[in-house]
Amino acid sequence: MPELLYREALNQALREEMRRDPRIFLMGEEVGFYNGAFKVSKGLLDEFGVRRVIDTPITEAGFTGVGIGAALVGLRPIIEMMTFNFAILALDQIVNNAVKIRYMSGGQLAVPIVIRGPGGPSRQLGAQHSQSLESLFCHIAGLSVVAPATPRDAKGLLKSAIRQNNPIIFIEGQELYSTKGDVPDGDYTIPIGRAEIKREGTDVTVIAWSKMLLLALRAAEQLARDGISAEVIDLRTLKPVDYDTLLGSVRKTGRAVIVEEGWEFCGLGAQIATDLYRRAFDAFDAPVERVTGYDVPMPYARHLEQQALPTAERVIEAVKKTLYR
Amino acid sequence: MAIRVVMPKLSDTMTEGVVIQWHKHEGDRVESGDTLAEIETDKAVMDLEAFGSGTLRKILVPDQSTVPAGQLIAVIAAPDEDITPLLAEAGKAPQPTAQPTTPPSATPTPKPRGPTAQPPSDLATKPPAVEVKASPLARRMAEEAGLDLAMITPTGPGGRVVKEDVEQALAARKAAPAAAVPAYEARPMSQIRKTIARKMIQSKAPVPHFYVTNEIDMERALTMKAELADRQAPIKVTITDMIVRALAITLTRFSQFNASFQDDAIRYHQSIHIGVAGLIVPVIRDCQRKGLIQIAEEARLLFERAKTRRLQPDEYTGATFSLSNLGMEDVEHFSAIITPPEAAVLAIGKIAQRPVVVDGRVAVRRRMMTTISCDHRVVDGLQAAKFLQALKHELEEPTGLLLP
Numbered sequence: 001m002p003e004l005l006y007r008e009a010l011n012q013a014l015r016e017e018m019r020r021d022p023r024i025f026l027m028g029e030e031v032g033f034y035n036g037a038f039k040v041s042k043g044l045l046d047e048f049g050v051r052r053v054i055d056t057p058i059t060e061a062g063f064t065g066v067g068i069g070a071a072l073v074g075l076r077p078i079i080e081m082m083t084f085n086f087a088i089l090a091l092d093q094i095v096n097n098a099v100k101i102r103y104m105s106g107g108q109l110a111v112p113i114v115i116r117g118p119g120g121p122s123r124q125l126g127a128q129h130s131q132s133l134e135s136l137f138c139h140i141a142g143l144s145v146v147a148p149a150t151p152r153d154a155k156g157l158l159k160s161a162i163r164q165n166n167p168i169i170f171i172e173g174q175e176l177y178s179t180k181g182d183v184p185d186g187d188y189t190i191p192i193g194r195a196e197i198k199r200e201g202t203d204v205t206v207i208a209w210s211k212m213l214l215l216a217l218r219a220a221e222q223l224a225r226d227g228i229s230a231e232v233i234d235l236r237t238l239k240p241v242d243y244d245t246l247l248g249s250v251r252k253t254g255r256a257v258i259v260e261e262g263w264e265f266c267g268l269g270a271q272i273a274t275d276l277y278r279r280a281f282d283a284f285d286a287p288v289e290r291v292t293g294y295d296v297p298m299p300y301a302r303h304l305e306q307q308a309l310p311t312a313e314r315v316i317e318a319v320k321k322t323l324y325r
Numbered sequence: 326m327a328i329r330v331v332m333p334k335l336s337d338t339m340t341e342g343v344v345i346q347w348h349k350h351e352g353d354r355v356e357s358g359d360t361l362a363e364i365e366t367d368k369a370v371m372d373l374e375a376f377g378s379g380t381l382r383k384i385l386v387p388d389q390s391t392v393p394a395g396q397l398i399a400v401i402a403a404p405d406e407d408i409t410p411l412l413a414e415a416g417k418a419p420q421p422t423a424q425p426t427t428p429p430s431a432t433p434t435p436k437p438r439g440p441t442a443q444p445p446s447d448l449a450t451k452p453p454a455v456e457v458k459a460s461p462l463a464r465r466m467a468e469e470a471g472l473d474l475a476m477i478t479p480t481g482p483g484g485r486v487v488k489e490d491v492e493q494a495l496a497a498r499k500a501a502p503a504a505a506v507p508a509y510e511a512r513p514m515s516q517i518r519k520t521i522a523r524k525m526i527q528s529k530a531p532v533p534h535f536y537v538t539n540e541i542d543m544e545r546a547l548t549m550k551a552e553l554a555d556r557q558a559p560i561k562v563t564i565t566d567m568i569v570r571a572l573a574i575t576l577t578r579f580s581q582f583n584a585s586f587q588d589d590a591i592r593y594h595q596s597i598h599i600g601v602a603g604l605i606v607p608v609i610r611d612c613q614r615k616g617l618i619q620i621a622e623e624a625r626l627l628f629e630r631a632k633t634r635r636l637q638p639d640e641y642t643g644a645t646f647s648l649s650n651l652g653m654e655d656v657e658h659f660s661a662i663i664t665p666p667e668a669a670v671l672a673i674g675k676i677a678q679r680p681v682v683v684d685g686r687v688a689v690r691r692r693m694m695t696t697i698s699c700d701h702r703v704v705d706g707l708q709a710a711k712f713l714q715a716l717k718h719e720l721e722e723p724t725g726l727l728l729p
Contacts, residue, residue: 254462254488285462285488286481324481324489 001182009151009183010040010172013158014078016187018048021076024162025052027063028080028117037082038118038177064090064115068097071111078162081117084171085129088136090115098167099142112165116158118174119147120211120261121309127297130305132262134210137169138239138271144192145238147171149213151181153236156190164192173210195242197249201231204319205249207272208259209235212310216259219315230319238268246272247280254285255322259315264292289318327402327411328377334394335366336638342366343516344373344398346388353381355401362399367520368641369605370634380404383412459486466491472498517605528665532586533701536660539713543676543693546723559618565650566621568673569599570726571719573612573620576646579712583645585666586702592666600644600664607631608644617726652676658694668703671716672696 004012018024025048030037032045032055045053056063060081067077081087087094098111121130137145146161146168148154154172161168173179198213199220208216213234220230231249235241250256256276258269273288291310299305332342345363349355360372361381379401386398400408457474459467463486467474474486477494481487514522546567553562576583576597585592597613600606607627609620630636649661650673658674674694681690695716699709719725 254460282461282465285460324487 001184003180004151004183005177006151006154006173006179006181007038007040007042007177009155009181010158011042011044012183013155013162014041014044015047017159017162018044018052020187022052023074024076024078025054025070026078026080027054027056027067029056029058029082031055031080036080038174040172040177041080060086060089061093064093065097067113067115068093068101068111071098071113072101072109076112076162078114078116081115083129083174084117084119084133085131087115087117087169088133094137094143094167094169095140099140102166103142110165111167113167114158114161114170115167116161116170117172118177119171120174121293121298121305122174124300124302124305125298126300130298132260132293134169134171134238135260135262135266135268137171138268139266142166143239144168145171146192146236147173147210147238148190148236149173149176149208149210149234151179151183153190153196153234155183156188157192157236159187160189160192163189168192171210175211176214179214190236193237193240193242195233195235195237195245197231197245198234199230199232201229201253203229203253204231204255204257204322205246205253206230206232206257206259206315206319207235207246207269208232209238210261212259212261215310215312216315219312219319222312223316223319228319228323228325241272241275243275243279246276247283250276250280251283254283255288255319256284257289257291257315257318257322259291259310261293261310263295264290265295267292286322286324289322291315291318327382327400327406327408328375328379329397329411330361330373330375330399330401332364332392332394332396332398333373335371336368336642338520339366339368339394341391341393341516344386344388344390344392345370347384349381351381351384355379355381365516367516368638369517369636375401377401382406382408385412457486458484460488462488463491467494470495470498524664525662528662532663532665534660534663534698535701535706535709536696536698537706537709537713538658538660538694538696539710539717541693541695541717542681542721543691546720547676547691549723549726560622560625562617562621563624564652564676565601565648565673566617566624567720567723567726568648568650568671569601569609569612569620569624570615570617571716571723572599572646572648572671573597573615574719574725575712575716577613578715579708581704581708582669582697582699582712584668584703585645586668586700587666591668591703594645596645598643598645600641600647600667601628602647602649602661602670603628603631605631605634605636605641606644606647606664607636607641610643616729647671648673652693658696660696660698663698663700668700669709670698672698 014026026041026044031041032053035042041053064079067079070077098113101109101111119134120132134145134147137143146157148157158170161170199217206216206220216232220232223230231253233245233249258272260267260269269290269292276288291314293310294308296308299308343365345365347362348360355375356378357375359375361375362373364371364373381399382402383400386392392398400411402408459474472494477486477490479486480490550562550564580593583594583597596611598608598610599612600608609623612620627640644667647664647667647670649670651659652673652675656674659672661670661672663670676691676693678689679692680687695713697709697713
């Protein structure tokens with residue numbers, strides 16, 4: 001199996017899907033001539049031309065609205081946010097138009113749109129450009145949210161996202177673009193709404209997504225040296241949550257630690273914890289622990305930034321707490 | 326003025342005690358010095374006396390409760406006095422453990438119980454149900470396994486029973502033979518049993534034991550014992566008394582056996598206090614100054630009180646050497662565990678008729694095996710051998726036992 005960078009896997013997905021279906025087009029800031037701010041759309045302009053790879057002005061609300069309109073009339077737009085920090089500008093289009101038109105038209109209209117781009121804090125970009133906003137989108141009724149952590153999942157999930165008929169938020173890990181992994185050749189999809197056990201274990205379930213998966217796996221490796229067997233689950237789709245996989249694991253281990261890079265309050269982890277309690281109360285031997293970014297705007301100073309984000313040590317500490325060690 | 330009745334702390338080692346039985350009831354008039362209840366410490370059963378007079382207004386813990394030393398267990402006050410502030414204090418104190426301990430009666434008659442389950446005791450004396458904290462998983466596991474959460478030792482924060490604790494309890498149950506139903510009965514340990522368990526670990530693990538055995542001809546000692554009985558000596562002298570006397574003489578010569586290993590020094594004790602092991606160990610003090618008859622007399626009184634567990638603390642502590650006699654139980658020979666900080670203990674087997682060679686001919690003689698267990702940090706094997714030789718001499722030529 002070829003080893004690809006995360007950004008290359010995404011590029012393959014876009015290219016293969018655009019070849020498969022001429023209704024698909026890509027639109028956003030710098031996606032064409034500049035080959036994408038993070039080079040995800042590299043070479044697409046050359047192959048598909050300016051009618052299908054469209055550079056826009058810096059107008060997130062505008063081009064998201066254009067995308068929604070295009071979807072309504074039968075095209076299948078992929079809207080790239082240079083980063084998800086800027087997607088907030090398009091929130092009205094996403095929340096009030098993309099998500100609600102199908103419902104409000106009594107099913108006469110559909111909005112098959114993918115809104116994708118990098119998310120999550122990155123190094124020393126400052127509070128406005130360095131944040132995890134996935135919980136914000138997860139809160140919206142009717143919106144699906146996907147956040148792959150590996151190149152293989154990135155390609156397979158982007159294909160599934162492009163093929164489904166409802167709006168979907170596809171958050172790529174900004175710090176994952178240069179990570180490598182095995183990616184199957186050619187066409188394959190990974191279903192939306194399915195988590196994956198990335199490391200099997202028996203003592204504790206560690207739930208993570210996107211960049212935090214790598215942190216969780218690192219923590220699990222260190223915990224193994226202490227004789228603690230952590231099962232690490234990559235959520236992959238943040239909404240809808242794959243509770244079957246989570247509950248199966250928690251019923252086995254009796255403990256859960258949820259790791260998320262975003263803020264603690266109203267974070268996705270809180271929702272998952274309460275759902276797990278409600279559905280498997282008898283399974284728990286200890287309260288669910290959460291490891292999150294701190295409830296502060298991301299500091300610019302490097303040492304403070306490092307303090308604000310989850311670390312493997314904090315994950316290990318939380319795991320041990322659930323094990324009463 | 327209300328009088329607080331608390332679980333007294335009767336020795337340095339006492340952290341908790343058991344209220345065996347209340348002798349007074351709520352509403353009873355009590356006078357200073359009246360026995361309020363019988364309590365069991367880690368060493369003995371004692372009477373808890375009232376320190377003042379009044380009405381026993383409130384009993385805060387039921388019979389058979391284990392209570393930390395210092396905790397309020399009852400209130401004596403004038404009949405109309407407001408005792409709510411005192412009761413509020415009791416509300417804040419840790420609740421007594423609900424586990425009833427084995428009754429300390431001479432002939433315990435435990436009721437049959439399910440595995441680790443609470444005994445189906447008389448409702449009237451059953452302690453109030455205690456809210457047990459447990460993780461949901463532990464609760465479910467215990468329920469599925471038919472275990473009573475209250476009987477599982479919690480290790481989680483704030484006394485929470487967690488999965489591991491239930492697994493421990495299950496493992497303990499599994500370890501018992503499968504054929505018998507119930508597999509075993511878990512009886513809470515008495516305070517004395519707990520103390521023994523703690524002390525034995527303190528001994529056997531850190532103290533390097535070694536053992537030396539010798540056989541002693543007891544013909545003459547037995548003859549002397551019979552003669553003393555015939556002469557109607559003021560008190561009946563037993564073989565144990567004679568061994569204690571022989572030990573006192575021997576220890577005077579071998580002072581290194583009347584010693585304690587303490588940090589970097591060995592303390593050689595000036596007095597010889599000999600403990601005579603049973604469930605509880607009465608101590609005959611200053612044996613170096615006592616004759617055989619005095620030893621016999623003191624021993625008899627001590628043993629009688631030990632049997633009813635009415636010994637005072639100074640009557641069962643402070644031994645410098647111990648003796649353990651299982652001869653009456655048909656034991657050939659055995660080795661005993663040293664009670665720290667003592668340096669040695671002598672184990673006595675039964676006196677039995679054995680064929681021995683005397684003056685070139687086989688004869689039947691009544692003989693006894695003795696084994697001394699020694700702390701090797703204090704004494705060595707050769708010394709132990711010499712010690713036993715000397716002891717053997719004292720018992721085989723027993724006239725010396727009668728000398729002052």
